[in-house]
Amino acid sequence: MKKHFYLTLSIILWIIMLIGFSDNWLTDVGQPSNSQPKFLIHAFFAFSWFTILIVQNGLIKKNNVKAHMRTGIIGFIIYLGFLITTLPLYLKKFEPLSIMVFSQLVFATILIGIAFRNRTKNSELHKTNIMFGSFLLIQPAWDRASGHLFGNVGLEWILFYLILYGLFIWYHKKIKWQIGMGFLIWFTGLTNVIINMK
Numbered sequence: 001m002k003k004h005f006y007l008t009l010s011i012i013l014w015i016i017m018l019i020g021f022s023d024n025w026l027t028d029v030g031q032p033s034n035s036q037p038k039f040l041i042h043a044f045f046a047f048s049w050f051t052i053l054i055v056q057n058g059l060i061k062k063n064n065v066k067a068h069m070r071t072g073i074i075g076f077i078i079y080l081g082f083l084i085t086t087l088p089l090y091l092k093k094f095e096p097l098s099i100m101v102f103s104q105l106v107f108a109t110i111l112i113g114i115a116f117r118n119r120t121k122n123s124e125l126h127k128t129n130i131m132f133g134s135f136l137l138i139q140p141a142w143d144r145a146s147g148h149l150f151g152n153v154g155l156e157w158i159l160f161y162l163i164l165y166g167l168f169i170w171y172h173k174k175i176k177w178q179i180g181m182g183f184l185i186w187f188t189g190l191t192n193v194i195i196n197m198k
Contacts, residue, residue: 005171006131007057009164013138014050019148020141042085048078053134060127069119076116083109096196100189101139107185108136111178132178135164136186161186 033039052075059068090102115129146157
């Protein structure tokens with residue numbers, strides 16, 4: 001299973017994106033956000049990022065390193081587009097949930113930046129940071145997907161994170177600093193959300 005872990009994970013994250021925003025493209029296409037360019041452009045870059053994640057993992061599985069590296073440049077540009085279109089959605093909001101998501105976005109961006117810088121020097125660090133950083137970006141989609149699948153954001157939502165964090169530890173056979181820091185940021189954010197629930 002380990003040799004398929006990252007490809008499987010990238011597919012799972014893509015499916016969560018698909019389900020999470022299914023109201024936008026399937027069940028409620030007439031909603032106001034579907035006619036606002038800032039959301040449409042953001043959606044394009046977000047889905048492109050998680051799609052290229054699958055493509056990149058597929059290329060590595062096929063040992064097509066040259067194509068993987070060329071596609072990586074496109075991926076970096078897509079991530080910049082994703083980041084630029086995401087920031088305006090959170091900078092004016094300071095609710096506990098927004099702070100939680102934004103904190104994970106910041107850490108994910110640091111990890112992905114390190115990954116790009118080390119793409120030719122340290123393939124293991126590159127791979128770890130790209131995949132774990134991408135996992136940290138999934139909360140907005142998972143929040144919505146949980147609502148669509150389970151009717152609320154509850155125990156299933158928490159179990160998903162605990163299972164995924166556990167799988168990252170299982171894959172690496174230790175708690176890498178990225179995983180430890182990511183969990184701390186997530187747990188601190190969740191605690192802040194719970195404390196401020198009305």
